[in-house]
Amino acid sequence: MQIAFDNSYTxxxxxxxxxxxxxxxxxxxxIALNEGLAATLGLDANALRSPEGLAMLAGNALPDGAAGIAQAYAGHQFGGWVPQLGDGRALLLGEVVGRDGxxxxxQLKGSGPTPYxxxxxxxxxxxxxxxxxIVSEAMAALGIPTTRALAAVSTGDPVHRERVFPGAVLTRVASSHIRVxxxxxxxxxxxxxxxxxxxxHAISRHYPEAQGPLGLLASVVEAQADLITKWMGVGFIHGVMNTDNMSVAGETIDYGPCAFLDAYHPQTVFSSIDRMGRYAYGKQPEIAVWNLAQLATALLPLMGADRDKAIEQATEVVQGFADSFxxxxxxxFAAKLGLDTPREGDAAMAYDLLRRMALGEADFTRTFRALTGPDPKAARAEFKDPTAFDAWVTxxxxxxxxxxxxxxxxxxxxVNPALIPRNHRMEEAIQAALKGDFAPFHRLNAALATPFAEPADSDLMQAPEPEEEVRATFCGT
Known part of the structure; x- marks a missing residue:
């Protein structure tokens, strides 16, 4: 297996x-190979499917030139400081420069124990x-910066959690795995x-125009403002926005208990470990600022001998997130509502719709998609009390x-997708896969590749019935 690794982190x-x-x-x-991504990376899909390629994707063999490293990092987890975390179940194979430059x-995820x-x-x-x-590839198709999935491989070995499950390894692709x-x-x-x-290293790799640590901080602030806004625009909830899960490259990383909104409410939480709602949908911008403040604190020693001045400058940069966001x-949201040129009152109109959606338990994706149709009033069917929508739509x-x-x-x-990775559809695909049937997984991936088109399988657009609702999602660690 020949891969032109060009490793800089080592x-x-x-x-x-x-x-x-x-x-x-x-x-x-x-189980799955992302041939389009492989081509972008300059990798031969046929070689990846070969016994040698499968051995690499499973972690049974390292190809020549691979780094084979677990990265060290720390982080705040739900606000609590953990001085050493690191890649506890992941291994960086190496870096490649793709055909796009x-x-x-x-990286392999699930490849066995490390010192962390x-x-x-x-x-x-x-x-x-x-x-x-499913989710990382769907996010890419939605135009949201994200890590990508190159391959999924079953291992044939059991994994012990609350019960015994079949093991698997994900091959993940990222601009880098450098975190706050x-x-x-x-x-x-x-x-x-x-x-x-x-x-x-981070400046050279991600923000070559940035000047020093303050310039790096400003670049990360802007990247995160853009990213979190895009999350909000599709109803995505990361679920575990710890500082070790925030990429300085501005990509969505570490899809653990993530989920997408069904009925809209800003306080929605799916993550089973987020018992206090710290990472609820509506709190994600606030948490991004908190995380960026931790990055600023870490960078202070590089900002000059005058600590008070450094704190003042870093604070100003972090506070700039609010305006950027x-x-x-x-x-x-102006684009989601089809407003071509900004006018005063547009944001208030969007917030008013969201407020009514929350009260009316309206489905986030279906409501905005219905507004795009020939008869926008079709969206009223998403509201428990349609008159609340009537009062807004005029x-x-x-x-x-x-x-x-x-x-x-x-x-x-x-800009308003017809299709998102619905929680109940992902659960359906997982449960089928546990029985050896990967057809629902492949069907869902194929449909999510074109999320703004009406899918051939219209059932994938439907909100869950009460008995289908997924109310809690889990990390899997």
Whole structure:
């Protein structure tokens, strides 16, 4: 198996990572291979399907030039500080420069224990692997910055959680796996040399126009404002926005207990471990600021000898998130409502609709998609009390009356997906896979590849029936 690895992270000091081989599995079988992504990376799909390729994807063999490292990092988990986390069940194979000229990591997830496993088995079971494959690829199709899924492989080995599950390995692709928690790891150790090396590496890799640590912070703030806004625009809830799960590259990373809204409410939580609602849908912008403040704190030692001045400058940069997010939110929801040129009152109109949706238990995706149709009043069927929608729609129709009908529909359908990875459909695919039937998984992936088109299988667009609702999602660790 020949891959043109061009590894840069391993040029950093040894304390950034631990070299460790993956743990072999007994009977690897390929579940899915993302041939389009493989082509972008410059990889041969046929070679990946070969016995040698499968051995790499399963963690049974490292190809020549692979890094084979678990990265060190720390983080705040639900607000509590953990001084050492790291890749406890993941292994960075290496970096490749794709046909598009972009550098990306290729990482195995579920490849066995590492020095950071903290008594864990380092494995992943089938459900979370399929879930991350589905959601990360759906997010990419929705135009949201994200890690990607290159392959999913079953291992033939059991994984012990609350019961015994079949094991699996995900091959994940990312612009990098550098996290806010990576900076925190070295800052907490007062390792200025490593902190400087990491800052220089992150700037070179992601934000070459940035000037120093303050410029890096500003770039990450802007990237996160853009990312969180896009999450909000599709009703996505990450579920575990710890600082070790925030990528400085501005990509969505670590799809654990993530979910998409069915009925809209800003306080919606699916994650089984988020018992206090810290990472609810509507709190995600606030938590992003909290996480960015932790990044700023970690970078302070590099911002000059005058600590008070450094704090003032860093605070100003972090506080800039609010304006960036507000402007981006206004753009996203104006586009969702088909408003071509900004006017005063547009944001209030969007917030008013969301308020009525929350009271009326209206489905987030179906409501906005219905507004794109020939008869926008079809959206009223999504409301428990349709008169609440009637009171809103008259003002909206007056606002868009100058826009040609076909132009408005085309513009709105380009930003309001017909299809998202519904929680109950993912659960359906996982439960079928546990019985050896991967057809629902493949059907869902195929449909989600074109989320703005009306799917051939209209059932995938439907909101769950009460008995189908998924009220809790799980990390799988």
């Amino acid at each position: 040029t950093l000091p040894d304390r950034f990572y631990s070299a460790v081989p993956p743990s072999p599995v007994s009977d690897p079988q390929l 972009k550098r990306r990591d290729i 496993s903290r008594m864990g088995d380092g494995r992943a079971w089938l459900g979370p692997v399929l879930r991350e494959y 928690g990576t900076f925190q790891y070295f800052a907490a150790r007062e390792d200025g040399e490593a902190l400087q090396a990491l800052t220089d 507000a402007a981006a939110w206004d753009r996203v 003002g909206w129709q007056a606002r868009i009356e100058h826009i040609p009908h076909t132009k408005r529909i085309a513009a709105m359908q380009a």
